[in-house]
Amino acid sequence: MRECDVAxxxxxxxxxxxxxxxxxxxxxRICVVEGExxxxxxxxxxxxxxxxxxxxxxxxxxxxxxxAALASRGMWERFAARHGVPWAGVGTLEVAAEEREVAALExxxxxxxxxxxPEGALRxxxxxxxxxxEPEVRCASALHCALDASTDYGALTRRLAGAAAGAGAExxxxxxxxxxxxxxxxxVLRLAGPGGVPAGELAAxxxxxxxxxxxxxxxxxxxxxxxxxxLHFRGEYWTADAAHSGLAGTNxxxxxxxxxxxxxxxxxxxxxxxxxxxxxNAVPVHAPHAYGRGLADVPAALSRAARAAASPGVLRLVxxxxxxxxxxxxxxxxxxxxxxxxxxxxxxxRVEPGFFSGRGTAGIRTPVISPDGxxxxxxxxxxxxxxxxxxxxxxxxxxxxxxxxxxxxxxxKMRERGxxxxxxxxxxxxxRGAEPxxxxxxxSGALPGA
Numbered sequence: 152m153r154e155c156d157v158a159x160x161x162x163x164x165x166x167x168x169x170x171x172x173x174x175x176x177x178x179x180r181i182c183v184v185e186g187e188x189x190x191x192x193x194x195x196x197x198x199x200x201x202x203x204x205x206x207x208x209x210x211x212x213x214x215x216x217x218x219a220a221l222a223s224r225g226m227w228e229r230f231a232a233r234h235g236v237p238w239a240g241v242g243t244l245e246v247a248a249e250e251r252e253v254a255a256l257e258x259x260x261x262x263x264x265x266x267x268x269p270e271g272a273l274r275x276x277x278x279x280x281x282x283x284x285e286p287e288v289r290c291a292s293a294l295h296c297a298l299d300a301s302t303d304y305g306a307l308t309r310r311l312a313g314a315a316a317g318a319g320a321e322x323x324x325x326x327x328x329x330x331x332x333x334x335x336x337x338x339v340l341r342l343a344g345p346g347g348v349p350a351g352e353l354a355a356x357x358x359x360x361x362x363x364x365x366x367x368x369x370x371x372x373x374x375x376x377x378x379x380x381x382l383h384f385r386g387e388y389w390t391a392d393a394a395h396s397g398l399a400g401t402n403x404x405x406x407x408x409x410x411x412x413x414x415x416x417x418x419x420x421x422x423x424x425x426x427x428x429x430x431x432n433a434v435p436v437h438a439p440h441a442y443g444r445g446l447a448d449v450p451a452a453l454s455r456a457a458r459a460a461a462s463p464g465v466l467r468l469v470x471x472x473x474x475x476x477x478x479x480x481x482x483x484x485x486x487x488x489x490x491x492x493x494x495x496x497x498x499x500x501r502v503e504p505g506f507f508s509g510r511g512t513a514g515i516r517t518p519v520i521s522p523d524g525x526x527x528x529x530x531x532x533x534x535x536x537x538x539x540x541x542x543x544x545x546x547x548x549x550x551x552x553x554x555x556x557x558x559x560x561x562x563x564k565m566r567e568r569g570x571x572x573x574x575x576x577x578x579x580x581x582x583r584g585a586e587p588x589x590x591x592x593x594x595s596g597a598l599p600g601a
Contacts, residue, residue, distance in 0.1 A: 191308035201549075222594065276295055288403055
């Protein structure tokens with residue numbers, strides 16, 4: 152049996168950030184357990200690459216995530232420059248295609264101010280001002296955010312995991328957690344390799360669950376969140392041909408039609424490498440990594456569907472007519488490119504399906520459903536019954552943007568709760584400016600209540 156002081160489950164951007172801070176602060180055995188053969192294989196490497204400014208986030212519901220996103224922006228920008236990772240300050244227009252949607256923009260202006268977005272970074276524009284900025288965009292009004300940028304989170308995560316390894320963390324790739332138990336006063340993780348082949352055990356004094364789309368499943372291994380459930384939604388994209396990629400130079404979003412659900416309508420996206428895409432939609436799928444358009448494992452898909460159908464929260468959700476309407480629209484945009492592009496034409500009327508000949512990289516979002524059938528809006532932080540596990544569940548967009556500061560605050564919470572007392576004598580002083588050049592005190596103090 153292998154042993155470590157802290158096992159971080161998940162090699163995505165959040166797991167890499169937690170491992171970095173842990174290894175940077177303590178002379179301890181930190182092990183990152185990742186089921187794939189590389190880090191950032193899933194959501195951290197399959198996303199729009201947008202560096203989000205939290206003007207659209209309700210500060211009363213998602214204040215911590217908003218603060219983390221704002222605090223992390225400069226950290227990511229410096230890190231990207233240091234490692235030659237693409238970074239483009241493209242900005243974002245959130246458009247009200249109809250007059251009745253303008254109130255949402257005004258609300259987002261207020262939220263942005265409450266979330267600490269710098270004065271002058273947000274401007275409410277009239278239709279003529281929008282036309283001067285982006286001649287192809289038509290709308291009643293728009294909110295322009297100058298701070299939004301585009302980057303490559305997969306590349307950033309790989310560099311950050313390398314920094315964690317450089318600070319002493321071990322990356323255990325190609326090993327997923329099959330089950331968890333207790334032995335010798337600590338936690339034992341039973342690991343599996345490709346094909347589910349047993350791959351040994353890992354004993355840890357503390358487990359930090361950063362497993363993304365599988366985080367709820369991992370939390371249940373520890374007897375937590377049993378009344379909650381999760382659904383998986385695939386986001387699909389179409390990539391504009393080079394001749395049409397310059398139709399708009401900014402990201403162009405529209406006001407969400409289903410404000411009660413954590414999804415946006417398909418929009419125009421500018422990638423850091425210069426490509427343009429439309430998407431994503433939100434197509435219900437059977438598993439957290441169901442990127443293909445078919446069922447590779449029918450029995451597993453049926454089993455997952457049966458478990459979801461047995462959940463009271465999911466049953467209440469699917470009885471919601473608004474949710475069913477959303478699902479029908481998303482399925483239509485998956486089957487038909489014209490349906491997807493048609494939703495973008497509401498505010499970019501010259502866009503045609505023929506402008507897009509290739510599909511972009513699909514990603515999966517896994518929101519958690521409460522027992523009363525509602526989407527959980529914020530990340531859930533759960534502490535194990537024995538105080539030796541910490542679980543970050545429902546960590547969704549803009550999670551990649553906010554990962555550096557959010558991870559630092561999570562480590563701070565574990566320290567304050569005594570979960571890292573066993574490592575207290577192993578604190579180490581590292582010179583400020585050590586890779587990646589982030590300051591723990593500044594990052595961990597950025598969130599509300601810090």
